[in-house]
Amino acid sequence: xxxxxxxxxxxxxxxxxxxxxxxxxxxxxxxxxxxxxxxxxxxxxxxxxxxxxxxxxxxxxxxxxxxxxxxxxxxxxxxxxxxxxxxxxxxxxxxxxxxxxxxxxxxxxxxxxxxxxxxxxxxxxxxxxxxxxxxxxxxxxxxxxxxxxxxxxxxxxxxxxxxxxxxxxxxxxxxxxxxxxxxxxxxxxxxxxxxxxxxxxxxxxxxxxxxxxxxxxxxxxxxxxxxxxxxxxxxxxxxxxxxxxxxxxxxxxxxxxxxxxxxxxxxxxxxxxxxxxxxxxxxxxxxxxxxxxxxxxxxxxxxxxxxxxxxxxxxxxxxxxxxx
Amino acid sequence: xxxxxxxxxxxxxxxxxxxxxxxxxxxxxxxxxxxxxxxxxxxxxxxxxxxxxxxxxxxxxxxxxxxxxxxxxxxxxxxxxxxxxxxxxxxxxxxxxxxxxxxxxxxxxxxxxxxxxxxxxxxxxxxxxxxxxxxxxxxxxxxxxxxxxxxxxxxxxxxxxxxxxxxxxxxxxxxxxxxxxxxxxxxxxxxxxxxxxxxxxxxxxxxxxxxxxxxxxxxxxxxxxxxxxxxxxxxxxxxxxxxxxxxxxxxxxxxxxxxxxxxxxxxxxxxxxxxxxxxxxxxxxxxxxxxxxxxxxxxxxxx
Numbered sequence: 001x002x003x004x005x006x007x008x009x010x011x012x013x014x015x016x017x018x019x020x021x022x023x024x025x026x027x028x029x030x031x032x033x034x035x036x037x038x039x040x041x042x043x044x045x046x047x048x049x050x051x052x053x054x055x056x057x058x059x060x061x062x063x064x065x066x067x068x069x070x071x072x073x074x075x076x077x078x079x080x081x082x083x084x085x086x087x088x089x090x091x092x093x094x095x096x097x098x099x100x101x102x103x104x105x106x107x108x109x110x111x112x113x114x115x116x117x118x119x120x121x122x123x124x125x126x127x128x129x130x131x132x133x134x135x136x137x138x139x140x141x142x143x144x145x146x147x148x149x150x151x152x153x154x155x156x157x158x159x160x161x162x163x164x165x166x167x168x169x170x171x172x173x174x175x176x177x178x179x180x181x182x183x184x185x186x187x188x189x190x191x192x193x194x195x196x197x198x199x200x201x202x203x204x205x206x207x208x209x210x211x212x213x214x215x216x217x218x219x220x221x222x223x224x225x226x227x228x229x230x231x232x233x234x235x236x237x238x239x240x241x242x243x244x245x246x247x248x249x250x251x252x253x254x255x256x257x258x259x260x261x262x263x264x265x266x267x268x269x270x271x272x273x274x275x276x277x278x279x280x281x282x283x284x285x286x287x288x289x290x291x292x293x294x295x296x297x298x299x300x301x302x303x304x305x306x307x308x309x310x311x312x313x314x315x316x317x318x319x320x321x322x323x324x
Numbered sequence: 325x326x327x328x329x330x331x332x333x334x335x336x337x338x339x340x341x342x343x344x345x346x347x348x349x350x351x352x353x354x355x356x357x358x359x360x361x362x363x364x365x366x367x368x369x370x371x372x373x374x375x376x377x378x379x380x381x382x383x384x385x386x387x388x389x390x391x392x393x394x395x396x397x398x399x400x401x402x403x404x405x406x407x408x409x410x411x412x413x414x415x416x417x418x419x420x421x422x423x424x425x426x427x428x429x430x431x432x433x434x435x436x437x438x439x440x441x442x443x444x445x446x447x448x449x450x451x452x453x454x455x456x457x458x459x460x461x462x463x464x465x466x467x468x469x470x471x472x473x474x475x476x477x478x479x480x481x482x483x484x485x486x487x488x489x490x491x492x493x494x495x496x497x498x499x500x501x502x503x504x505x506x507x508x509x510x511x512x513x514x515x516x517x518x519x520x521x522x523x524x525x526x527x528x529x530x531x532x533x534x535x536x537x538x539x540x541x542x543x544x545x546x547x548x549x550x551x552x553x554x555x556x557x558x559x560x561x562x563x564x565x566x567x568x569x570x571x572x573x574x575x576x577x578x579x580x581x582x583x584x585x586x587x588x589x590x591x592x593x594x595x596x597x598x599x600x601x602x603x604x605x606x607x608x609x610x611x612x613x614x615x616x617x618x619x620x621x622x623x624x625x626x627x
Contacts, residue, residue, distance in 0.1 A: 038459065059462040062455065065510075067503035070448045074507065077452020080430070080438060081387075081483075083459065085452075100442050101500070105449055109430055109439040 001199050001217070004188045009181060009214065010221060016179035019211065020118050022157030023175060024049025027086060030165050031057040037165060038078055040064055041088045042071045047177075048088035048118045072098035072113070076105035079112040084165055091117025091133030091174055099139055106170050107143045114164045115140075120150075120174040121210070121261030122289065122306055123299035132294035133174070138266025140172040141239045147192050148239040149173040150209040150260070150268075153183045156236060159190040167192060176261070178299045180211035183234075195242035197249065201229035204317045205249040208259035209235050209268050212287075212308055216259045219313035230317060241271045247280050255283045255320040257313060261303075264288040283323035285316040325371045331559045334405055335365040336615055339588045341401040341414055343611045346602035349418040352426065355585035355598040356492060357398035359523045359556070363490070363581050364402040366562040367519075372570065373488055377407040380435050383483040387453045389438050391446025392492035392521070394600075396428040399436070408435040444498030447518065450489035451508050454515040457485055486570055489518045494526025497535045502547075508576040509548030516576045517569040521556065523585040525596035544578050556581030588615050 001010075008014050030037045031053050040062045045051040054061035064071040068089055075085035087094060095102045095115055106113045120133040140148045149171065151157040157175060164171045171192070189196055198213070199220050208216040213234050220230040231249050235242060250256060256276075258269040264286040273284055287308055294302060303309060326334065338361045346352045367388065368375055374386040390399050397417060404411040409423070416422035423432035427441035438449045460483050495501065508516055522540070524531050531537055544551045550572055554561040562581065569577035585599070586592025589611040592603075603611055 060459055062507075064507055065503070067500075067507070069444070069500040070451075070503035070507060073445050073448020073500065073504070074452040074455065076445075077389075077438070077449035077454075078456050078459075079452070080449065081453045081456035083452075083456050101445055101448070104439055104442050105445045109449075 006182050014181045017154040018179050019154050019157040020049045020175040022154035024052050026158045026161030027053040036084045038083045038085045040071050042068050050088040068094040068098040072101035073105045075113045076111040086114045088116045090119040091136040115172045117174040119177045122294040122302040124177045125299040126296050128296040129293040134263050134289045137262050147171040149237050152213040155184045176211050181214045193237045193240045195233050195235040195245040199232040201231035202252045203228045204230050205253045205256040206232045207235050212259045215310045218310035222314050238271050243275045255324050257285045257316045259287040283320050285320040328560050331365050335361045338401040340615050342397045345414050345417045347608040348415045352602050353394045356395035359583040359585045359587045360398050362557045364398050366559045368402045368406045370563045372566040386485050387487045389446045389450040389489040392495045393427040393440025400424050443495040444500035447504040450487050454487040487516045493522050505547045512574045513576040514572045518578045520580045522580050523583045525585050527599050550575040550577045553580045556583035
């Protein structure tokens with residue numbers, strides 16, 4: 001395990017914080033330091049954590065009502081006139097409902113808009129399938145000139161938000177609803193398009209994004225007990241994918257498992273498979289939603305039901321190794 | 325400054341350019357561009373809006389957003405007559421490599437501020453642009469206070485401009501428009517004026533058959549907008565409405581422009597069939613002849 005990670009991350013008592021908190025904290029920090037940062041929300045100020053910014057900087061905070069398409073367009077107009085807008089809603093609505101506006105008003109118009117998608121993955125839980133974003137990475141990734149990112153914990157989300165304000169161009173990044181383990185520390189590196197190796201190994205590469213990175217690290221520990229050394233990569237940026245880091249790892253391991261709380265088509269698995277097909281073909285096993293909608297239930301129950309646990313990753317890793 | 329008669333003559337030339345562009349392109353929209361030639365002339369050359377091709381990047385320039393971007397031939401022809409683009413560029417409309425794309429975009433530093441095409445998007449962009457001007461004003465106060473308190477070195481662009489957005493009436497079927505109208509009304513966005521091309525047609529037929537919009541004035545009023553109705557071919561009326569809109573203290577303004585689609589070309593006027601197609605060679609010849617004759621009339625009246 002790399003020294004820059006939380007030393008307690010494999011403990012049962014590991015600290016847990018919702019990733020969206022990192023977004024809220026970073027926004028307030030940005031509000032203080034950058035007068036061009038504007039925050040928009042569509043009647044979800046509290047749960048997207050945009051509210052704190054709104055209270056501190058009411059003149060730069062726009063409550064759009066339940067109207068995500070307009071919100072995305074307004075953000076584009078603000079960006080075209082020099083502002084750095086952060087659009088905050090649930091990912092199923094934005095970019096779910098506002099995809100055309102993201103495509104034309106934001107990306108095609110080269111508008112410097114940051115889109116924050118909350119409540120992603122089945123771990124959204126009791127709200128059920130309609131509110132569990134499992135397609136957001138796919139629908140954003142296919143648009144030219146956008147960065148797509150799934151930070152793994154609150155600290156990485158904070159860094160991602162701060163970095164988003166500095167980058168000139170559209171960025172989509174997603175959060176989870178539940179409290180999830182703190183994996184990184186202030187010293188962990190973060191740069192868009194730069195994956196980092198969390199744990200070194202030579203038998204199989206586990207490529208994860210989002211809070212499920214924690215399950216991947218647990219899986220690697222379990223595999224080690226069975227004398228299989230897994231390399232674990234945090235590929236927080238799905239687009240542009242860090243092919244270089246992934247290929248360097250695959251040259252050692254020659255097989256991979258991708259891990260994401262998203263449909264297994266079109267997201268991280270899709271991106272890695274596309275890269276490997278062109279540059280370095282190896283067997284790749286997917287962990288994610290198998291072409292299925294979610295449902296109501298406790299977050300933990302759903303993660304287990306849909307096979308996104310460390311034990312599932314262990315099984316997938318062994319399968320990938322067999323296919324070498 | 326051009327007189328109203330001179331503006332009318334320019335509008336006529338813009339209509340002729342539209343016919344020539346569409347003929348050369350072999351595809352594109354005829355009725356909307358012809359119908360909006362007078363509004364565009366008033367907007368760009370009438371002297372009310374702060375638009376100057378020499379000040380394309382001036383932070384205080386007024387902003388124009390074309391929301392129903394399929395009528396961009398009229399925008400392009402007007403930009404040529406205002407000095408934003410070379411006139412000879414007009415014949416490259418819709419060709420590979422041309423800045424004059426099938427729907428207008430902001431990639432070419434030619435005075436076009438936004439990308440349009442999918443209907444309903446421009447109005448939201450325009451609101452964002454107008455809000456940006458407002459935020460600059462209010463944040464300046466905030467910034468000054470902040471600087472006094474902790475000598476912070478925040479930099480912010482000062483700007484003071486009006487945003488003009490052009491929309492079609494068929495476009496108003498899009499739900500996004502009404503989301504946007506609600507927000508502008510809520511925010512008392514007096515920095516924004518919208519022109520609606522009320523020409524009563526859309527691709528599939530008359531607007532009141534496809535999706536009735538009336539009572540449009542009452543709808544806008546209910547959304548906290550100030551409404552002015554004008555004859556969209558009367559340049560003086562349009563300019564007066566623009567002046568009034570700019571002086572509004574508390575509301576966004578909508579100028580409902582009653583226009584004749586295909587205006588100036590007899591066989592195109594009020595025909596929804598001409599919404600989305602260009603004239604062929606024969607039709608263009610007749611259209612140009614009609615417009616030249618009409619142009620002659622305007623000119624002789626002026627003399």
